[in-house]
Amino acid sequence: MPTVLWALLCKKAERNQYKELDIIGEFIEARFKTFPVTPPPIFLVARLRFPDYPVIYSIETRVSDPDGRILSFDAGTELESKNESIIFIREIKGMFPTPGVYSFDLLIKGKLLHSINLTMSF
Numbered sequence: 001m002p003t004v005l006w007a008l009l010c011k012k013a014e015r016n017q018y019k020e021l022d023i024i025g026e027f028i029e030a031r032f033k034t035f036p037v038t039p040p041p042i043f044l045v046a047r048l049r050f051p052d053y054p055v056i057y058s059i060e061t062r063v064s065d066p067d068g069r070i071l072s073f074d075a076g077t078e079l080e081s082k083n084e085s086i087i088f089i090r091e092i093k094g095m096f097p098t099p100g101v102y103s104f105d106l107l108i109k110g111k112l113l114h115s116i117n118l119t120m121s122f
Contacts (some may be wrong), residue, residue, distance in 0.1 A: 002083045004114040005085065007046035009104060013089050021045075021087055036086060036097045037120070043106050046089045046114065049079045057081070060107040061090050079081030098104055 011025030023045060030039060044061060058076035065071055072094050079086060088106070096102060097122045106113045 001083070001108065002048040004079075004106065005047040005049050005113075007044070007106065007114050007116055009118055010043050010045060013038065013043040013045045015089075017085075028117070029121070031121055033097055035118045035122075036095050038093075038095045042086075042092045042104075042118075044092060044106070044116070046106060047083045047085055048079075048081075048088055050083075053081045053084060055081050057108055059088055059113075060073070060103040060110070061092065062103075062107060063092060063094065064103040064105070065097065066102065071096070071102075094102055102114045109116075 008023070008026050010027065013021065013023050016022050022061050025080055032039070056078055060079050061074045063072040065080045072092060074090065077090070079088060092104070100119070102118045102120060103115045104118060
């Protein structure tokens with residue numbers, strides 16, 4: 001099972017023409033004038049370390065509201081690691097109904113690998 005070396009939420013993440021990772025606007029809190037709100041896309045970025053490689057894993061993402069209800073679930077993206085570590089980038093879009101702490105989770109086969117909290121407030 002891979003381990004998460006680091007993970008973050010940001011406004012934009014992509015690989016540039018040199019295959020370097022460009023990250024813009026890391027955050028742990030977001031403020032809005034009204035709720036429900038549909039913010040611009042949020043990017044979940046993580047560096048995963050694989051104990052054995054090459055290997056293929058299906059990485060799932062889940063977003064839960066402050067009451068634990070699942071708002072978004074991605075059934076999985078297959079990642080093939082030919083190296084010891086790999087960068088995972090997921091763009092998340094959606095509506096957030098109320099202020100509170102939202103959980104952005106990485107899972108493998110339904111098992112929680114890592115969680116990042118994002119506080120949304122007025």
